[in-house]
Amino acid sequence: DGNVWISNTGRSRVEVYTTDGAFVRAVGAEPGPGRLWSPYGIAVDPDRERVYVADFAARAVQIFSTSGAYVGHLPADDQDLGVFGPDGFTPYDVGLLEGRVIVSSNDGLYFFDATGHVVARWGGRFKGRNVRGVELGMFNFPDAFEVDPERGRIYVADTLNRRVVALDREGRWLWVSGLPDAYGKIRGFWQLPRGIVLGPDGNLYVVDTFRADPEGMGTGHLVVLSPEGELLSEFGRSGEPEGAFDFPEQLAVDGDGLFAIADRENHRVVLFTLGPLPPPDRGETELYGESFSRPEDVWATPSPSASASP
Numbered sequence: 001d002g003n004v005w006i007s008n009t010g011r012s013r014v015e016v017y018t019t020d021g022a023f024v025r026a027v028g029a030e031p032g033p034g035r036l037w038s039p040y041g042i043a044v045d046p047d048r049e050r051v052y053v054a055d056f057a058a059r060a061v062q063i064f065s066t067s068g069a070y071v072g073h074l075p076a077d078d079q080d081l082g083v084f085g086p087d088g089f090t091p092y093d094v095g096l097l098e099g100r101v102i103v104s105s106n107d108g109l110y111f112f113d114a115t116g117h118v119v120a121r122w123g124g125r126f127k128g129r130n131v132r133g134v135e136l137g138m139f140n141f142p143d144a145f146e147v148d149p150e151r152g153r154i155y156v157a158d159t160l161n162r163r164v165v166a167l168d169r170e171g172r173w174l175w176v177s178g179l180p181d182a183y184g185k186i187r188g189f190w191q192l193p194r195g196i197v198l199g200p201d202g203n204l205y206v207v208d209t210f211r212a213d214p215e216g217m218g219t220g221h222l223v224v225l226s227p228e229g230e231l232l233s234e235f236g237r238s239g240e241p242e243g244a245f246d247f248p249e250q251l252a253v254d255g256d257g258l259f260a261i262a263d264r265e266n267h268r269v270v271l272f273t274l275g276p277l278p279p280p281d282r283g284e285t286e287l288y289g290e291s292f293s294r295p296e297d298v299w300a301t302p303s304p305s306a307s308a309s310p
Contacts, residue, residue: 034070041093076116085130122300171300188291
């Protein structure tokens with residue numbers, strides 16, 4: 001219906017607004033089934049009129065109707081929680097692809113079927129256990145991902161590995177932008193990628209929370225990539241005034257090019273459209289190229305069954 005759903009993580013609820021900023025309702029604030037604690041990622045299934053909210057503190061994805069009524073949750077009550085590995089299930093982002101609900105957790109992506117059960121996982125394993133890690137094929141607290149159904153891809157903001165990854169529908173790593181820290185120091189292009197969306201122009205828009213810049217023209221919090229990983233633009237200055245951001249995190253966009261960004265430390269959500277984008281700074285382009293690669297024969301690891309293709 002054109003409304004904007006916002007995870008108000010600190011207030012333990014989801015708030016619904018019109019695009020003009022008028023408050024419609026709060027969701028998940030009442031005690032009982034569907035109560036939210038730390039809501040974060042949101043996905044909408046318009047065909048089934050469902051809204052999926054990833055709640056990392058509740059270790060569940062709560063499901064609501066588009067009118068705000070509680071419907072159910074993931075994982076299913078009879079799901080063996082051992083499938084989530086030693087750190088447990090910490091859902092950050094949620095998306096939809098070909099009938100599957102995809103959820104990012106601390107150690108990778110989990111694929112759920114319509115009954116709420118895990119049918120596959122993409123992420124690293126070590127000695128038969130699901131683990132987080134820095135090696136290619138592993139993830140470390142991926143805060144956000146984006147599904148590209150037209151190209152059959154999933155793009156992941158692998159946050160604590162300070163990289164952005166593109167995978168095909170079978171889980172093969174296509175390209176990697178960025179490098180994990182070494183000896184406690186940042187050594188690649190990304191500072192802290194925490195949000196990612198596919199724009200109406202087909203390009204990727206990535207929020208780098210720590211990429212602070214007072215000017216924001218050629219560098220800044222928002223980074224634009226082509227689907228093949230080419231650096232196209234950077235912009236978004238740091239600060240408090242309108243047109244600036246302070247600790248931005250998640251990003252959303254509709255089909256008409258209206259963007260919304262969670263501007264966390266400014267305590268606001270900013271809606272904006274874009275004009276011509278500035279080219280990236282030359283030094284930033286060189287740094288980006290130094291931490292970009294196209295790995296060969298690197299795959300995410302399906303689990304619990306290699307035959308359960310998502």
